[in-house]
Amino acid sequence: MIAILIAAVTCLVMICSIFFFPHLRLGKRSIDTYWLVALAGALITVASGQVDLAAIGRALVADTSVNPLKILILFLSMTLISVFLDEVGFFHYLAHRTLAFANGHQFRLFAVLYLTVSLLTVFTSNDIIVLTFTPFICYLAKNEHISPTPYLIAEFVAANTMSMMFVIGNPTNIYIASSYGIDFFSYFKVMALPTLAASLTAFLVLCLLFHRSLRMPTHVEPESSKIKSKPLLVIGLADLVICTLLLVFSSYLDVEMWAVSLAAVTALFLLVGLYCLVRRESPEELKATLKRGPWQLVPFMLSMFVLVLSLSQVGVPEWIEADLGEGHPVFAYGVASFLSANLINNIPMSVLFCPVIGKLPVMSQLPAAYAAIVGSNLGAYLTPIGALAGIMWLSLLKNHGVKFRCLDFIRYGAAVALPALAAALFSLSLVL
Secondary structure (H helix, E strand, C coil), rough: CEEEEEEEEHHHHHHHHHHHHEEEEEEEEEEEEEHHHHHHHHHHHHHHHCCCHHHHHHHHHHCCCCCHHHHHHHHHHHHHHHHHHHCCCCHHHHHHHHHHHCCCCCCHHHHHHHHHHHHHHHCCHHHHHHHHHHHHHHHHHHHCCCCCCCHHHHHHHHHHHHCCCCHHHHHHHHHHHHCCCCHHHHHHHHHHHHHHHHHHHHHHHHHHHHHHHHHHCCCCCCCCCCCCCHHHHHHHHHHHHHHHHHHHHHHHHHEEEHHHHHHHHHHHHHHHHHHHHHHCCCCHHHHHHHHCCCHHHHHHHHHHHHHHHHHHCCCCCHHHHHCCCCCHHHHHHHHHHHHHHHHHHHHHHHHHHHHHCCCCCHHHHHHHHHHHHHHHHHHCCHHHHCCCCHHHHHHHHHHHCCCCCCHHHHHHHHHHHHHHHHHHHHEEECCC
């Protein structure tokens, strides 16, 4: 009971920190508090003897695909490649090209923005797209005197829906897929249809929600946007394309995905460093990339892994599996993961649900695993607690002076998330 109490209090304090004190200022630096709370909870768990230190050590050095360090390497490597592309101006350039294509029509801008964000998210990362496009949308709306709400919600929904398409789109995808030996191509074959069904459903719901405001004309004059360095852009895009192709065939090459991504980001840094050395330039883009890396994810994920490990040792996964009963694994675990992500965040939910799914009959494990992946992604836009992307998104809006309350997030999120979840789970049940 002590392990359960510590985990419950940690999650409760973490939720309060997200709503009431998301940042801690130390001089000129601002530190996110959610991972500090998670770290404190993990340290208390270890100090009170609620988790076996030997078990933690074995998990961190285990030569398995579900090793949390391997998962972190995979996600961080892919994220750093995306951040580098953003630093050379790739995403900013595409955002302005999108604006130019809209040619003053709000609905066209809305549709093209949704499509652009969707496509970019598939090959990069939902977090990076949110961080890149949100300031652009805020700036556009302020200068053109139009409501930013339709575009901000469309961006956030598209990013957190299309992140289901590839296994590398979200750390929750990576963790659950790795736990059940799902390779890149097998994952894509199953998740392509549910992702597209959820995306189309979400888009149609958004059109219904905002059709009045999108009828208003606007006279947007797109600014010129240039790539900072075309050679660096070529290096970055080539690295991303080659990495993605190698990830697709990694299972056939008998190479783990984390090794592929680590080799790709290492090659990127070496090639860019060599280019800057030859040109006698300072590698500013590399410095900025390292500075913007989501390093706070490391202590957060490892801390939540420790908390979930302590819960596993006292039999919590068995309790959850018993409570979910004998229902259809796709719908039971899809809905349960969707709701649970909004109680404890989608990353710890995924870590907790993996041993729960492992208690199911063998025939039900893969359907439940894919359903949990759906819930972990779509749960991101029900409440801000659902995913780290929601926390970052609200923080960006506040920094840009956009008034958007947590209640607004839930109101719009529920209207879109519930139909999208139904479409995704129904499609998933047809595929499996």
